[in-house]
Amino acid sequence: MMTPIYMDNNATTACDPAVVEAMLPFFTEQFGNASSIHSFGEQVGKALKEARGRVQNLLGAAHDSEIVFTSCGTESDSTAILSALKANPERRTIITTVVEHPAILTLCDYLEKEGVVVQRLRVDKRGRIDLDEYKSLLSERVALVSAMWANNETGTLFPVEEMAEMAHEKGIPFHTDAVQAVGKVPIDLKSTRIDMLSCSGHKLHAPKGIGVLYLRRNTRFRPLLRGGHQERGRRAGTENSASIVGLGVACELAQQHMETENTTVKALRDRLQRGILAKVNNAFVNGDTVHRLPNTASIAFEYVEGEGILLLLNKQGIAASSGSACTSGSLEPSHVMRAMGIPYTAAHGTIRFSLSRYNTEEEVDRVIAAVPPIIAQLRKLSPYWSVDGPVESPERAFKPAYA
Amino acid sequence: MWDYSDKVREHFFNPRNSGPLTDANGIGDVGSIKCGDALRLMLKVNPESEIIEDAHFQTFGCGSAIASSSALTEMIKSKTLDQALQVSNQDIADYLDGLPPEKMHCSVMGREALHAAVANYRGEAWQDDHEEGDLVCKCFAIDAVMIEETIRGNHLKTMADVTNYTKAGGGCSACHEKIEDILIAVNGRLYSSDAPQKGKTAPVESPVKPKLTNYQRIRKIEETLEAIRPMLQRDHGDVTLVEVDGKKIYVALSGACQGCQMESATLGGIQQKLIEALGELLQVLPVGALATG
Incomplete structure (x- = not known):
């Protein structure tokens, strides 16, 4: 088998070797508890402080005390939303969007059952929200606005800085799930009105199991986990020191590679997208191609289903992911594709390629060569497909009985 | 994969x-x-x-x-x-x-x-007789339609009933919320898994809070205060409801609670409980505030 090609970096990334190296001592000689007075603890405490500073730098936070380490992006999201509701009990409305990650949407669905009003901004065909609609929803009943910085499936960027400004004018706290954006697009929180931001280590070449909640100074806050005084009592529980140190290094590397990400990685992504679309008909890019993460290309291949594409790619050592949720046990296409009104016959055939600075031009060219025959092979099996194009009026030619 | x-x-x-x-x-x-x-x-x-x-x-x-x-x-x-x-x-x-x-x-x-x-x-017409719902219990492969039909057919009330009849929910527990949602959809509310107490069938908090009549609202306030009293009594204090004036709830603190430095904290705690119980914003005030208008 050929060397594997990893193009699923929005799912998770490989730990950078420098990150792993920095972490290792914290599993052995640097095992102390940062809270301890003795020298074992003291050294760990210093390492955590250094890591906190590195995260602060990448996020452009004004103070390192605004960085709260958590266990993952989901915990940061839950903390932000539940805190806002708890700290503003007279406000029972949350504004979010229909295309958020399940870390936000599932929690909102649950809160809705508890009586919280959830307003979900819709998106257009390109995955963009309507700022006028957003503006009309801002009221004194709103406890929090939570909108993602970048969409995990399409890479579409929301104008969160502008949205935060608008929320601030109405006195509404603003949270952004920036799990996909941190490390891929420049962020300078101190020059924004964003009050809370979620970030996850494993999306930027740090390990899994470490996340960050940025909490702007003077934001009303209630902790999710109560207990010890770690993270100034804002997130109790002994610090995951090895992972925090690893995240610190990863943030520093991300900052160093920020330009690479937006030039080299972007060029690779564009090459991949162009190369595939030039060879495969009835295929198109999903999302807002103007305001988009530099590493992500979500491509819909009409009249075939994504899982088959992934299985055949996997056979050639190529890792990507599907826009259809069939791979995760549910049968409906992804909520993001549905929200954009992508037809079922295209939504089910959507593949997300998400690159990183470790990808090469040679890999991109191998993927460009691999994809067209795979799509052709599956289309040959498809009831919607004739020899070299869809059958005439496909939706009428094949109308399966609903089962 | x-x-x-x-x-x-x-x-x-x-x-x-x-x-x-x-x-x-x-x-x-x-x-x-x-x-x-x-x-x-x-x-x-x-x-x-x-x-x-x-x-x-x-x-x-x-x-x-x-x-x-x-x-x-x-x-x-x-x-x-x-x-x-x-x-x-x-x-x-x-x-x-x-x-x-x-x-x-x-x-x-x-x-x-x-x-x-x-x-x-x-040359016959084919009827689709198949109905398949979302897979709810993955441990025993039981779908939503199966669970719903079993609940309806057997007038099941609790999570435990559903597990006894269908096995659904008897494994990893991940689907309990989904099964409870189906129970609520069928029965209109969720019954507690415990045996119902004598004299009242206590529903476990209905997810949809209906608008209360004045009478129901005051009853609810009283019930909530009743639940708080044992805690206060432990500290040799007590609380009674004096007046309900719209969003203002007047209570009398007695015993050790009266004049306690923690009085405002206690009132705050009662207020929080009432807000949670009634699902509306209200203010709890000491009876003295009523007298002075």
């Missing part, structure tokens, strides 16, 4: 009998594009012997849908129609050395396509 058997993989990578069958005389189109799985089964049936001489498929769907379609065509070829109709979805899954529970619907789709194609050949 799914834990597919080697046989499923093999049939997916090398599907048998795929593509159009030009001289087909029985065609069945089933599935749902919404769910991303749809299948056209084409049969060439010998009108004399009713033997299936050839079978082809075209499938829009995932790996196991394609593998199930391929398996089906292999299984029914050279059978008579009546013999072929004996093929169950479990037979298709068995032929493939099993399918993940979430993918069993692919084999069901195969069986349905067969029935539809045979009906088409015979």
